[in-house]
Amino acid sequence: MLNALSAFTQFDKGPSDRPFIPPSIDSFFLHGYINLKVLRNTSNFLTNRDIRLYDNQTIPRRKNAFIRHVKHLSEICECHYQDHQKINTEIINIVFELYFLEASFKQKTIRNAETTVSFYQKLDMLYATYRSKNIFKYKIPNQNPALNFAPKNSPFYSNLNQNIPLHKQFASLAKQKKIKQKKEMVVLFKSLSLSGSAPKINTRDLDLDNEWVLKWGDEVHTDILGSRIFAALGYDVDHPYFYGKDKLTLVFEEDLPVKNASELLAAIYNIYHIDLSLFVSNFGIISKEMAAINKQLAPFIGKPYVRFFKCSIEARPDRVKRIGSFLPFEASNANRKALKGALLAHHFIGNWDTREANTLLTTVHLGNYKYKMSAVFSDLGTSLGVSINPFNRDFKVGLVNELPWEVVKRKKNKIVCTNRINAMLPFYKNANYDDLLWMANKIAKIDAYNLRKMIKKAHWPYPIAVLYFHKLASRRASILKAFNITDPHPIPFDKKVNIVYKEVEVVKNGQLIIDYEKKENPESFLNKKGRLRNYGN
Amino acid sequence: MGIKSFIILLVLTTSFFSFCQTEEQRKYAIQNFEIFKSFILSKESNEALLTHFHAKDIYLDIYLDTPSQLLLKNNLSLRFRKRMVDSTNSTYAFQLKNEMDSINSLRMEVEEKELYFYYVQGHKKWIPLTDILDSIFYPLENHSEFKTTATQNAVSMLLRWIHFKANGAIAPFQKLIALGFKVTDIQSLKPELFGKSTRLRSHIYANNQSQFTIGQNKIKIDKLPVFFQENRQYNWLLESSLDSSVFFKEINGKILNVKILEYEVENKYYQKEMGSSILYFYEKYLMKRFNLSWKKDSKYKQACILFSKL
Incomplete structure (x- = not known):
């Protein structure tokens, strides 16, 4: 039969070791059995792309891997329901996870509607x-x-x-998420970012599978250390990496709204009112000579690029789907x-x-x-x-x-x-x-x-x-x-x-x-x- | 047209393409199947675009509809599909598609890919949905008797699964409900006809020497076919398939069949408009050389029309 793949191996029991079922997930159960109607409300909300609004706000796109995961969890519960079995720890854990995914997804929908800090x-x-x-x-x-x-x-x-x-x-966490950071990085411009207060943009890895958020400013060192210390204390974290002078090349491709370094500077100034030119070490067109030194650049000869005195990139691996807050x-x-x-x-x-x-x-x-x-x-x-x-x-x-x-x-x-x-x-x-x-x-x-x-x-x-x-x-x-x-x-x-x-x-x-x-x-x-x-x- | 069909049609026209995959494809009727087949199997090129034949797949399909053929009337088709890559490898999918309303329109496709984690409650044990599908596909695969106890049992288990899952998190069912179908309509779905297709699949691409100069397609590496993963200098533009299909339906207690031949080309280029131009360019060449003509009905609809004439 299906194996439980729930990540909720434990919800805190407290010193008395008594199981604690929070009221928020109580509605998933009826007389000790799964309440199919409530379970399906949740699984449909999380997987049905035709449900487009929550609280009058547009729901973010549900990614395939996320949908697959929810369906898998939901199916374990549905089989349990059809077996007329009473709930057990495994089912409580799965329901807990589904509830968290739903609540976090709703939270993200609301948060996305707030473009600025009021x-x-x-x-x-x-x-x-x-x-x-x-x-x-x-x-x-x-x-x-x-x-x-x-x-x-x-x-x-x-x-x-x-x-x-x-x-x-x-x-070790990064390896689990298949984050492959190189000593010298080449990333492709993807889109501007409108969130946050520090300048940043979205970029693609050369494998087109994974993405990176490219950042500049006063957090490029602190974020690196803060995340590593939290990881050393047992917490999961984002994965930022520092890149010094000319160690990262940002390549611009045609058919995108930002086509070169000067357009990038103008866009960043428009959004964040920061003069990014101070962070730029050099820019131009990728030459054969550059590609001879860094082979990653070979497919991009003739395309505009920009390099920086310093920046950081934060991994957005394909293996990790970001939902909303952890509630x-x-x-x-x-x-x-x-x-x-x-x-x-x-x-x-x-x-x-x-x-x-x-x-x-x-x-x-x-x-x-x-x-x-x-x-x-x-x-x-x-x-x-x-x-x-x-x-x-x-x-x-x-x-x-x-x-x-x-x-x-x-x-x-x-x-x-x-x-x-x-x-x-x-x-x-x-x-x-x-x-x-x-x-x-x-x-x-x-x-x-x-x-x-x-x-x-x-x-x-x-x-x-x-x-x-x-x-x-x-x-x-x-x-x-x-x-x-x-x-x-x-x-x-x-x-x-x-x-x-x-x-x-x-x-x-x-x-x-x-x-x-x-x-x-x-x-x-x-x-x-x-x-x-x-x-x- | 009943009021129910009218309401569904109204919803269909407004929400067909919302939040589902779409694909731009063209379908063609073939004048001389054998000549065209030998072209597909060869590595011939038209100097601008190159073709690479890479697979011969077998597809087994169960098409579902309501007793009043509500899906067909609303230009939809719903099928369980088994794709057999070779004797040991096969994949399963549950797909809802719409008909093209013109020869170059986009086609909706809503797919439930991971059928392997669904189980149906049998007598004292849980049976994988894919095992049940295999029992139904068995006569198609082995040219054997359609109506056996095993297939009848499998069909009734499949109907039970459909009945239970009608308002569950199954993508095609979710879409049907969004399109205005009722849960009871979905619960009444049953196998309408069965199909077996042999598909010859080819990649159509450009290389550095090709006269066809176009920016490199942007597709994630893991989504690229092996041929392009191994030849990164090649630019995957279109995918084509030559289908030879037989459809089966029980009419008045007899199993009747119809044959359908068609060629299909699908746009794979990331920029839709540019992809359409490539498609047009390739189509012009094919029409001139092989006298192909456009088709727009799905194989399901073509088969239903053919069966209605028998």
């Missing part, structure tokens, strides 16, 4: 930012809580394979330990943008028509030193001087976390000492070697990378000290570090003191003017 949403973010400064205080219990209740594998969190070093967890406001998620614990991970990397929009539900095709559902912490680049300017409604990330040396303190019988976030999602609101302690123990496992390796992938200029290493080691130490955890891998750091690089004094007393290599880094590591003020240029 004034009130911005006000909400500002309010949350200022409020969060004083909110993260946790009473230390008299007795240390038992640490034996750790989340089991679920779509929201995976216990790591101990044989894979922490810094390689990100690559932070869903009651069954509010008390998931793995999600509550993620709050401390955000504190650790100093992430600011914790909105629902940066959570993502995906289905990952594992091959042979096997799928798993996975919740992704997306867009972790608004981190590692954030400056917010409410008067200009602007913000800037990756400002190493803005990243405090410590993030968690112990004050009398309380733990106080000092990072600010712009959205207090229910599971962050519900986080308690126990949840943070669990995460603190995971952060403790990151040693100097792993931390250095992950920072290296972000490709900051050397002195800035070193400063980040000292700061993150210090922030890690502050977490461990506050939670009274004996550090299994102490990482030496110096809050007054001085770095002289190539005979130039770059870091003094733990502070970046010069706008380092401004031409190659037009977004600047010092200037607080962000994307809404053209990075101060």
Whole structure:
């Protein structure tokens, strides 16, 4: 018979180990059996392309692999129904997954209708930012809580394979998703992007199967490190990669709305009001000589191209179907330990943008028509030193001087976390000492070697990378000290570090003191003017 | 025309092509089948476009309709299809198509591809839907008796599956409901006729030396036929098939058959307008050389018309 391929191998049971069926999925069951009508409402909504509207908004296109997966799950339930069998754990898990897919898909439909962040949403973010400064205080219990209740594998969190070093967890996830990133990339222009505030476009891989989002600006380093640290803590993430000077070639083909570098610059300026020319290292027409050096360019001789001083690309693999958010406001998620614990991970990397929009539900095709559902912490680049300017409604990330040396303190019988976030999602609101302690123990496992390796992938200029290493080691130490955890891998750091690089004094007393290599880094590591003020240029 | 058929027709005209696959194809009647067949099997080219014969497939079909032939009356056809690539490899699909209203119109196709994960509840055990289809296809495949206990049982199990799934997540059924059919109409669907086709398939393409210069087609690598995966310099433009089909229907207790021969060319180029021009270019050559003529009825409709004349 059919095998259950449900990704919901576990929904949190809580310390009492009692199964918890949230009210939202109760309607799928009738007197202990499957309610076929409700099940079919869901499976039809998710698979019928003739259902075009939800809440008067246009439903996004349902991809074939997504439809196939839903039908497969639904069929298992339908067979169970015809067998007149009572529901069991497998069926509850499948129904849970179907419910999540439906709710997330509906959420995406609504979100797609919001093209811009409204004034009130911005006000909400500002309010949350200022409020969060004083909110993260946790009473230390008299007795240390038992640490034996750790989340089991679920779509929201995976216990790591101990044989894979922490810094390689990100690559391990990427391999599962068949992401093939090369040292030198050639991508094809696909379309402009209208979402988000940082400049980006959609591109195709040369295999035409996979896609990449090409990004510029202040998140091209931070996103890389943030995602790798979250992966090392057991979470699924997006897959961004940094590309330095001339390491990525963007090729323009005919019959597309943007045909060359100057049209790209104009389009980006139109959408984001950012002068992308500062990021362009060279452009022109692909020659035979270029193709001789990089064979990937051979089919594109005679076509326009552009290269950059720096950029990042985020994978959009064909194997991963992105749905909507992973439903932070869903009651069954509010008390998931793995999600509550993620709050401390955000504190650790100093992430600011914790909105629902940066959570993502995906289905990952594992091959042979096997799928798993996975919740992704997306867009972790608004981190590692954030400056917010409410008067200009602007913000800037990756400002190493803005990243405090410590993030968690112990004050009398309380733990106080000092990072600010712009959205207090229910599971962050519900986080308690126990949840943070669990995460603190995971952060403790990151040693100097792993931390250095992950920072290296972000490709900051050397002195800035070193400063980040000292700061993150210090922030890690502050977490461990506050939670009274004996550090299994102490990482030496110096809050007054001085770095002289190539005979130039770059870091003094733990502070970046010069706008380092401004031409190659037009977004600047010092200037607080962000994307809404053209990075101060 | 009854009021029901009229309402369905009204919905059909407005929502045929919404949210379904469409394909641009042309169908041709052939004057001399053997001469044309030898052209298809050869590697002959017209200097601009090249052909590559790559497969001889066998297709077995069960066409469904309501007792009052509501699908035929609404220019639709619905079939279970088994495609036999060789003696060991076969695929199954459940397809809903519409008729072309002119010789160059687009054709809707709604397909349920993954039939292998559907099961039908049998006596004390679950039977794969594809096994049931195989039992019905057996006489077509083996030229044996149509009305056996095994095929009758298989048909009744298939009818049970259709009845249960009528308002389920089955793409052709979802489309029929969107087109205005009732669940009870779908539940009344039953096998109307059976078909067996031998299809000679060819790729039509351009290469670097070809006089036909056109930008490279944009198709994902995994969607490219092996021939083009191995020859990346070739530009896949059209796909053609030469079909020799026999259809079977029970009329007054007797199994009667009709034969249909036709050639079909389908646009594969990513830019529809350019693809149409290529199709036109190729068609002009074929018509001149082989005296082909246009056809627009589906094989199902042609067979129904032929059976009605018997």
